[in-house]
Amino acid sequence: MYNKNIKLIIAGLIIIYGVYQFTESQIGNGIALILFSGVFIFLYFKNEFILLAFLKLRKQNFEGAKKWLDKIKNPEAALTKKQQGYYNYLHGLMLSQTNMNKAEKYFKKAIKLGLAMKHDLAMAKINLAGIAMTKRRKREAQNLIKEAKDLDKHNMLGDQIKMMKQQLKKI
Numbered sequence: 001m002y003n004k005n006i007k008l009i010i011a012g013l014i015i016i017y018g019v020y021q022f023t024e025s026q027i028g029n030g031i032a033l034i035l036f037s038g039v040f041i042f043l044y045f046k047n048e049f050i051l052l053a054f055l056k057l058r059k060q061n062f063e064g065a066k067k068w069l070d071k072i073k074n075p076e077a078a079l080t081k082k083q084q085g086y087y088n089y090l091h092g093l094m095l096s097q098t099n100m101n102k103a104e105k106y107f108k109k110a111i112k113l114g115l116a117m118k119h120d121l122a123m124a125k126i127n128l129a130g131i132a133m134t135k136r137r138k139r140e141a142q143n144l145i146k147e148a149k150d151l152d153k154h155n156m157l158g159d160q161i162k163m164m165k166q167q168l169k170k171i
Contacts, residue, residue, distance in 0.1 A: 003077050003078055004044055004077070004079060004132060005068045005080055007040045007043055007044045008040070008041070008044055008132040009042075009048075010040050011037040011038075011040035011041050011044070012037075014034075014036055014037040014040070015033070015034060015037045015139070016034050017033055018030045018031075018032075018033030018034040018037065019076065019104070021033060024038075044120060045080070047072070047078070047083045048085075049068045049069065049071050049072050050068075050069070050079075050083060050086050050087060050090065052068040052070075053065040053066075053068040053069050054090070055091050056068060057090065057093065057094075062094050062097065063102075064092045065090065065094060069087065069090055069094075072087065075087050081113055081114065082113070082114055082115070082116050084113050085109075085110045085111075085112075085113035085114045085115045085116075086110070086115060086116075086120075087110075088106045088107070088109040088110035088113065089106070089107070089110035089115060089120060090104075090142055091106040091123055092104075092105075092106030092107040092110060092124065092127065093127070096127055096130075096131070098132060100131050100135075103127070103131065104128065104131045107124045107127055107128045107131075108136055110124055110126065111124055111125070114119040116120060118152070118153065119151070119152060119154070119156050119157065121151050122146075122147075122148040122149075122151035122152045123157065124158055125144045125145075125147050126144070126160055126161065126164060128169050129142075129143050129144035129145045129148065129164055130164065132144060133164070133167060133168060133171060136171065141164070141168055142168060145161060145164050145165060145168070148161060149161050
């Protein structure tokens with residue numbers, strides 16, 4: 001796993017060599033190298049292991065997703081701040097099936113670091129509300145559900161929010 005800054009250095013070196021190719025009248029090589037450097041720039045902003053873990057989670061393959069996330073040895077050095085948020089978010093999603101206490105820590109850390117998409121943030125808050133309900137913290141669960149509803153502009157999580165509110169009435 002490369003440090004996030006190494007990806008930018010590699011992209012910079014490829015761009016420099018691409019510009020050199022332009023000066024040597026090798027226009028095709030220069031264009032190809034500039035486009036190739038875009039791969040490293042893309043991977044700086046979107047970590048490859050997190051993308052692969054998301055693909056595994058779409059298929060409900062929690063073990064495969066965990067395998068890809070475990071390849072990230074030092075998240076602070078290898079990931080940007082938002083990527084660290086998604087790293088913790090994915091760990092929280094996987095652990096919410098087995099260990100609620102650890103999942104709660106991961107979700108809180110993901111919210112603190114920030115998630116790029118509002119529906120991901122809403123989903124993290126819904127999961128935290130579910131954990132709070134299992135621990136009999138009704139006020140906290142109500143606040144989290146309200147925040148999730150405010151974040152869910154396209155009503156993608158409407159059914160889950162309704163279900164959580166019904167469960168809150170039973171507590």
